[in-house]
Amino acid sequence: SLAVRPSRPCSGRGLTQNCHVSCKVTIFGSGLVGCQWAMLFAAAGFQVALHDAKEGQAARALQQIDSQLRDLSAKGHLRGCLSAEQQQQLISAPGSLDEALDGAFLVQECVFEDVQVKRDVFRLLDAKAPAEAFLCSSTSCIMPSEFTSELPGRARCLVAHPVNPPYFLSLVELVPSPFTDPGGCANREGDACKAGPGADRDDLRLAPRYCFLGPLAVMQTNASGIRDYCQRFGSGVARVSATFGPTPTYQGEEVDRVAAQMNTLMPPESLADVCARRNQFLAALARMKRDFSQSRGSQDNI
Known part of the structure; x- marks a missing residue:
């Protein structure tokens, strides 16, 4: 079992005070999700090492992150208690995977939604990451057992799937293997416009997104349009939808019709x-909710 647990970098539920640099997180994959994970961990005071299999991509991602943090700070939407400059200093792009993994207590995989790609990445991470490090995947539709079951270190592997856009929505699905049902609360809520069984107030964090975009618009924006979304995630959505009754296939004429609309x-x-x-709008809503909570003396970062 994993005995090492990091101390919390900030006191309280909200990342608003008493930040200190504590522990290192490695992000494998520096696309949109990887960058937002990096920003979130830095906001909490963690050291973050970005790595990408594509040469030069992590360095380019650093530039994008710097720009985004400055923009968020200027608009008053920056998360955490550190300044944009302090958060930027916590994020680096080491020249090798070994250097990126050195000293990490958690590795967050953020690669393409392809089971074979994830098998290859997790095989590499399991071999190279510190023995006490958690290995987490950002997958939204692939069960963790499909790409971790053969690993010597499979006990430390799980899914930590952030809801898009991760920086603005406080919901991450934690899916262990092999004792979990196909699809978690976030997929069920998005696919059926309702929460799955057992969800409570602290689990349901998708409402802000649906204030501005309905389920179809969420699909349109979570990929390069409806058609691309269905190609990437259709099979996973179909598996989850099978628990609801008649199952849409996400193929053929129904995709053409909805995509055209x-x-x-x-x-x-x-x-x-x-x-x-x-x-x-999501950042403005989060700020409004934070101000409201503070006005009534609540520490609940809802």
Whole structure:
């Protein structure tokens, strides 16, 4: 079993005070999700090492992160108790995977949603990461047993799936292996517009996203349009949807019909602007909720 547990870098539930640098996290994969994970961990005071299999990608991601942190700070939407400059200093892009993994207590995988790619990555991480480190995957649809069952260190592997956009929504699914049902609370809520059984107030953090975008618009913005979403995640959504009754196939005419509607309403070439506006509104909503909680003396960072 894993005996090592990091101390919490901030007191209280909200990341608002008493921050200190504590422990190191490695992010494998520096795309959108990887960058937002890095920003979240830095906001909490963790040292973050970015690594990407594509040469030069992690360095480019650092530049994007620096720009995003400055923009968030200027708008008053920066998370955590550290300044943008302090958070930037916590994030690095070491030149090798060995250096990135050295001293890490947690490794967060953020690669493409492909089971074979994840098998290869986790085989590498299990061989190279410190023995006490947790190995977490950001997958949204693949069961952890599908890419960790043959690993010597499979006991330390689990899914930690962030809801998109991770920086603005306080919900992460933790899915252990092999004792979990196909699909967690977030997928069930998104696919059926309702929470799965057993969800309580602290679990349901998707409502802010649906304030601005409905389920189809969420699908449109979580990939390069509906068609791309269905190609990437359709099989996983279908498995989860099978528990609801008649199962949509996410293929053929139904995809064509919905994709045509969504592409008219929200053209793929406009998605970057749509996502930017969504993030702006989500950040403003989070700030409003934080101010409201503080005004009534609550420490609950809802």
